[in-house]
Amino acid sequence: MPVAASAIYFLNLRGDVLINRLYRDDVGGNMVDAFRMHIMQTKELGTCPVRQIGGCSFFYMRISNVYIVIVVSSNANVACAFKFVVEAVALFKSYFGGAFDEDAIRNNFVLIYELLDEIMDFGYPQNLSPEILKLYITQEGVRSPFSSKPTDKPVPNATLQVTGAVGWRREGLVYKKNEVFLDIVESVNLLMSSKGSVLRCDVTGKILMKCFLSGMPDLKLGLNDKIGLEKESQLKSRPTKSGKTIELDDVTFHQCVNLTRFNSEKTVSFVPPDGEFELMKYRITEGVNLPFRVLPTIKELGRTRMEVNVKVKSVFGAKMFALGVVIKIPVPKQTAKTSFQVTSGRAKYNAAIDCLVWKIRKFPGQTEPTMSAEVELISTMAEKKSWTRPPIQMEFQVPMFTASGLRVRFLKVWEKSGYNTVEWVRYITKAGSYEIRC
Amino acid sequence: MTDLGATSGCGVVCAREAPPKFPSMCITSDRQLPPSKRCFAPPALLHILHPSYRWCALPLLLDGRRKHPATHQADEGQRAAALHLPHPSKQSPCTHAHMSAVQRIRGAFAVPRKGETYELRAGLVSQYAYERKEAIQRTIQSMTLGKDVSALFPDVLKNIATADLDQKKLVYLYLMNYAKSHPDLCILAVNTFVQDSEDPNPLVRALAIRTMGCIRVDKMVDYMEDPLRKTLKDESPYVRKTAAICVAKLFDLNPSMCLENGFLETLQEMIGDSNPMVVANSVSALAEIMEAAPETNALQVTPQTLKKMLMALNECTEWGRITILECLADYTGADVKESEHICERVAPQFQHANPSVVLSAVKVVFLHMRNVGGDLYRSYLKKMAPPLVTLVSSQPEVQYVALRNIDLLLQKNPDILTKEMRVFFCKYNDPPYLKLQKVEIMVRIANDKNVEQLLAELKEYAMEVDMDFCRRAVKAIGQVAIKIESATEKCVNVLLDLIASKVHYVVQEAIVVMKDIFRKYPGYEGVIPTLCQCIDELDEPNARAALIWIVGEYAEKISNAGDILAGFVEGFNEEFTQILTAVVKLFLKRPDQSQGLVQKVLQAATAENDNPDIRDRAYIYWRLLSSDPGVTRSIVLSERPPIATTISTLKPGLLDELVTELSTLASVYHKPPNMFLGQGRFDADAVQRAAIEEQQQNARENPIAAAAAAAAVSGAAVPPGNNIENLLDIDFDGAAPASAQNPPSAGMSGLEGMAGTPQRVESPAPGQAQGAANELADIFGSSNGAAGGAPTMQPQQPNLMNDDLMNGFASLNVGGARQPPPVAQQLEQDPWGSSNGQGSSSANKKEDSLLDLM
Incomplete structure (x- = not known):
């Protein structure tokens, strides 16, 4: 059973x-006490998100300053339960307008x-899609047509939506200007050894879509991915065009995408929900263009001094630039004094996270600024264990650059009224967990 | 308005003459309905009504006395003026007739005239709608905070009939919470529910039927039949899907009623509904009923239903898909073609954005592809890898579930993810539970191609801050060394590097791991001096025992072995067994150096030690040594069988069961569902069955142990219903059996009980265990003859087997009658390698010492 x-x-x-x-009434009201006693007040908290106490199991998740706990007494589907919580939180956020925390809960x-x-x-997840729920659960509350005439149209319509075959789109939408916005957002995950060899590197990308389209349009998306292109050339019996093709390791789609069709024809076709949604996610491990190389040298000079030199090289096109670049270089807890020399941006010591933080607001391509810092440490009592160096972390955004090289080739829109649409495409590459060991 | 009297089975007398408009309805109607419909039950009628009906009448009267109906229609401005008008119902005779009853009821719900409850009550009966709504909200808030606001039940109930859907939902919520404590008063709400279930608005209809099912009061059930039947056939799919779940609710409360009314058949028909969500919910409900009562055959997958479910699969919501996938997973395909078809239709779901859909789809394909042919099987196996890898990038909690499941899949098919090692590299910010699980998986994936990469990574982890994680990483290095022969030297070098780091917990773990490497591969004696340098830093019994074992084993190559062991003798306690054996080994190898030491140790062990195991063992050594050193040498110094693996694996039978439970709790705990589900379902029969299955399992894998067990069983007839485990420690001395606690707690295996119970070797083994003891003697004889290593044992199972023998030796009467324990215990003890770090290596030690004995 899904969750129960x-x-x-x-x-x-x-x-x-x-x-x-x-x-369900198969758990007592004191369940939450059990959770408090055996999980929250012990060291268990955070050791495992699934715990069994007595005949019941607890799944819990922390989101900002709130714990969400699900109690089950059956052999429930755990993955589904956690995903349900994640989706529910997303739903609450969309109702509260962003924040999900203790105050927001109390107020709502x-x-x-x-x-x-x-x-x-009865413990089974139903529809969690915010677009649909907002049709009939509004902040102010829908007035029931209890006393009014039974021929009340809008609300029954909403329930059709809740369970309709195209459950994610309302009928009868009209826009003066039909527009589609596509955002390709890639995050690069990197783990590099101190010697500069890449231990792990992958790109997780997502295609976000914002639709303002009238009626019930049918959309088809074409990317420069290898399998899709091959299939296409097969179908049209025409050789594949030269140019870079991307091998996608895995793709997952929003539920509006026809998966069977993707499986057989390798085309992404769908009837989009109205407004903003995440169309697809993909993962790429081969042929990733790393936007930055980081070359750190950290020398411990005796017990009280450290010398940190970091060189960051941008390897994307010279005409492009990265925004909001932050490099966090960890230093020991007992750091007392720091002094910096940077060729670009600003650097300072942040004691709260025990890091030297070097920020560069605008970072052009094909450049390599450096930072050198001297760190003075307080000599503490003989600590037996040497300092274990956490990795250097990096944040950045590079607009109009994709680490994978993915491009949108076409986006076709069909609607029976045959209107023209305007499509907008943006690309951006962000840092996922971009870590360099030192 | 429905005539409920007829269906309720009570108050039939009046129901025929005058339909008893539910009095609760009257409160509602005096506000909402036009005056012509406002109907009061005549007082005479009230007397003959069922007592519960009379209850219903009272709030109406209270309400009537206080309020003028006009105020409800009048707008706010006119209210003040209207207040002073006389109320028509004051003249009504029924008010006077029941005045005393009213007083009584009021008394029953009396609350202090001040404080929060009083204020809430005042708000709930306020004449202003907004005040009432606010009061309801505050009541719910108090309820959430855990305050008992059940005293307000009648007052909240008065607000049930309202045009405001929000308010209605709040009242329903309150009802659901306190219905149990006020079952009688719940009936007041029935009429509103029934009326709502016929509301033109489908949202209201669904809300009514949903809430009715949640009010788990027997009396409510009587009124559910009619609305449920209607809503199951509702024109709106939204109502139908809610009603479908409601059938499951009703079945939980009153199965016979569900069956009598044919709701199950209706549900079965609903699998063919045009709306995918209705299909999904019907399947959920049927699956639940099926689980609760298999004899109903609620959910039978036929070719028709299969087709319908596969159709709905592509159209319904993500949660509906999971439901259908779960159902498909439980279904065994009629033939190869059907299995192929299911795989073909389900495989596209690997691309769904919801990780739990992906996991369920993996489960379905994994189970069904077993029936399809070789090439197709391999292609699905290959298709499965990328989605599994993608799961590792979801939220940490979902990831955890995915990793536990991947662990299972890898045990079943070890090579599905060999190319994906890097994905499982730990991120610095991963929560500890993920890191440990990832290491586990990496060790399983390791092969001679990726081992170098893995070792570099593990070394990195061993130098992190988190102690548990470092230890796990060190242990993983040892597991890899034993798994991949070609990498052993690299592993040893990494371990030496780590020992050089002098971090005490890393050093200790590394020594334990080194001991295992010695047990498999010869030729690493060169590192012993390095290990011995750490002696002073070892403060854990485990690590000390490991080092003592190494010193004893290689005593001839260590010049100062005597001094090292003498140093340990001073502070011996937990690892005394080890010292004893090591000193005897030393004596046998270099008699000249250590005569004094061996005497001192044997003396101490036999005279001063409280532990019977150690005493007995010391006596055995002593007698052996004093009789014939040659025989002693052949027993104590005989060759050890090399260990096969230190990676924990589940028993094949259990693994097969768990694979069918992918993505459920069982797959996270790695235990079969009956091991952790509620006490109510955890009965002795199930334990017995599991034990017997386990025994059969054993018979296939391990003929000797099974023979011993069978002998024990044939000797002692097990009384039916008696826990089979009592055989584990047949008690000859009249002491309480170690497994008197019944069933045993998961952490405790029967073995521990045995080791701790003082039982003497001299005890005669009478009747029932006799056969077993003979059997054991045979085993002992045969393995002795074959120079130590038990020749028949299979490489995967040496631990368990030796364990048997060891116990047999330590306390003969027990070991012979050893029975394969129930699954739980097997689980706890069998994968010694990792399931419980501390216990495992001491257990290993026992095994070694046993072999030394032989």
Whole structure:
């Protein structure tokens, strides 16, 4: 069975119940006490997200300053339960306008109860799509046509939406200007050894779409990925055009994409939901263009001094530039004094995270600024263990650059009224976990 | 308005003459309905009504006395004026007739005239709608905080009939929470529910039927039948899908009613519904009923239903897909063609954005592809790898579940992810539970191509800050060394580097790991001096025992072995067994140097030690040494069988069971579901069955142990229903059996009980264990003859086997009758390598010392 959650609790960090909703009566009301006693107040917290106490199991997740706990007494689907919590939080966020924390919950508890009633029934997840739920669970509350005439159109329509075959799109949408915005956002994950060899490197990309289209359009997306292109040339019996093709390791799609069709024809075709959504995610491990190379040298000079030299090389086109580049170089806890020399940007010591933080707001391609710092340490009592160096971390954004080289070749829109659409495409590459050991 | 009296089975007398408009309805109607419909039950009727009906009447009266109906229609401005008007119902005779009853009821719910509850009550009965709504919200808030606001039940209930959907939902929520404590009052709400279930608005209809199912009061069940039947056939799919779940709720409460009304058949028909969400919910409900009561045959997958489910799969929501996939996973294909078809239709779901859909799809394909042919099988196996890897980039908690499942899949098919090692490299910020799990998986994936990369990574981890993680990394290096012969030298070098780091926990773990490497590969004696340099830093019994074992084993090559062991003798305690054996080995190898030491140790062990195992062992050594050194040498210094692996693996039977449970709790705990589900379902029969299955399993794998077990069973007839485990320690001395606690806690295996119970070798083994003891003697004889190593044992199972023998030796009467313990215990003890770090290596030690004995 998918989940069959018996109860769901929202707790704050002290263990006070913010929201509780029992879906089944096979667990007692004291379940949350068990959680508090055996998990929150022990070292267990954070050692494992699934715990068994007595005949019940607890799944918990921390989101900002709130714990969300699901209690089950059956052999439930754990992956589904966690994903449900993730989706539910996303839903709450979209209702609260961003933040999900203790205050937001306290201020919206009526709404949360209402949503909890709707998104899960008897412990089984129901529809969690914000676009649909917002049709009939509004902040102000929908007035029931209890006293009005039964020929009340809009609300019954909403329930058709909830369960319709195209459950994610409303009918009868009209836009004056039909536009589609595509954002290709890639995050580069890198783990590099201190000697500069790449231990692990992959790109997780997602294609975000914003649709303002009338009617029920059918869309088809073409990328420069290898399998898709091969299939296409096969179908049209025409040789593959030369040019860079990308090998996607794996792709996952929004539920609007016809998966069977993708499997047989390798085309991404779908009826999009209205507004913003994540169309697809992909993963690439081969042929990744790393936008930055980091060359650190860290010397420990005796017990009280350190010398840190970091050179960062941008290897993307000279006409492009990266934004918001931050390089965090960890230093020991007992750092007392730091002095810097940088050829670009600004650097300072952040004691809260024990790091030297070097920020460069605008970082042009094909350049290599350096930072050298001297760190003075307080000589503490003979610490037996030498300092274990955490990796250097890096953040950045490079607009109009894809580390994978992925490009959108076409986006076709069909609608029976045959209107013209305007398509906009943007590319951006961000740092995922970009770590360099030193 | 429905005539509920007829269906309720109570108050039938009046139901025929005058339909008893539910009194609760009257409160509602005096606000919402036009005056013509406002109907009060005549007082005479009230008397003959069922007591629960009479209850219903009272709040109406209270309400009537206080309020003028006009106020509800009047707008706010006119209210003040209207208040002073006399109320028509005051003249109603029924008010006077029941005045005393009213007083009584009021008394029952009396609350202090001040404080929060009083204020809430005042708000709940306020004349202003907004005040009432606010009061309900505050009541719910108090309820959430854990305060008991059940005293407000009647007052909250009065607000149930409202046009405001939000308010209605809040009242329903309150009802669901406190229905149990006020079952009688719940009936008041029935009429509203019934009326709502016929509301023109499908949202209201669904809400009513959903909430009715959640009010788990027997009396409510009686009224559910009709609305449920109607809503199951509702025109709106939204209502139908809610009603489908409601059938499961009803079944949980009253199965017979569900069956009598044919709701199951209706649900089965609904699998063919045009709406995919209705299909999904019907399948959920049927699956749940099927699990609760298999005899109903609620969910039978036929070719037709299969087709419908596969159709719905592509259209419904992600959660619906999971439901259908779970159902497909439980279904065994009729033939190869059907399995092929299922795989073909499900495989596209690997590309779904929701990781739990992917995991469920993997499960379905994994189970069904076993039936399809070789090439197709391999192609699906290959297709499975990328989605599994993608799961590793989801949220940490989901990732954890995915990793536990990947672990299972790897045990089943070790080579599906060999190329993907890098994906499992730990990130610095990964939570500890992920890091440990990732190391586990990397060790499973390791082969001679990627081992170098892995070792570099593990070395990096061993130098991190988190102690547990460092230890795990060191242990992993040892596991890799034993798994991949060509990499052993590299592993040893890495371990030496780590020992040089002088971080005490890393050093200790490294020594334990080195001991295992010695047990498999000869030729690394050169590192012993380095190990011995760390003696002073060893403060853990495990590490000390490992080093003592190494010194004893290679005593002839260590010039100062005597001094080293003498140093340990001073502080011996936990690792005394080890010292004893090591000193005897030393004596046998270099009698000239250590005569004094061996005497001192044997003396201490036999005279001063409290532990019977150690005492007995010392006596055996002593007698052996004093009789014939040659025989002693052949027993104590005989060759050891090399160990095969230190990576923990699940038993094949259990693994097969767990593979069918992918993505559920069982796959996360790596335990079969009946091991962790509620006490109610955890009965002795299940334990017995599991034990017997395990025994059969053993018979296939390990003929000798099975023979011993079989002998024990044939000797002692097990009384039915008695826990089979009692055989584990047949008690001849009249002491309490070690497994008197029943069932045993997961952490405790029968073995521990045996080791701790003082039982004497001299005890005669009477009747029932006799056969077993003979059997054991045979085993002992045969293995002795074959120069130590038990020749028949299979490489995968040496630990368990030796363990048997060891116990047999330590306390003969017990070992012979040893029975394969239930799965739980097997689980705890079998994968010694990793399931419990501390216990495992001491267990290994026992095994060694046993072999020394032989």
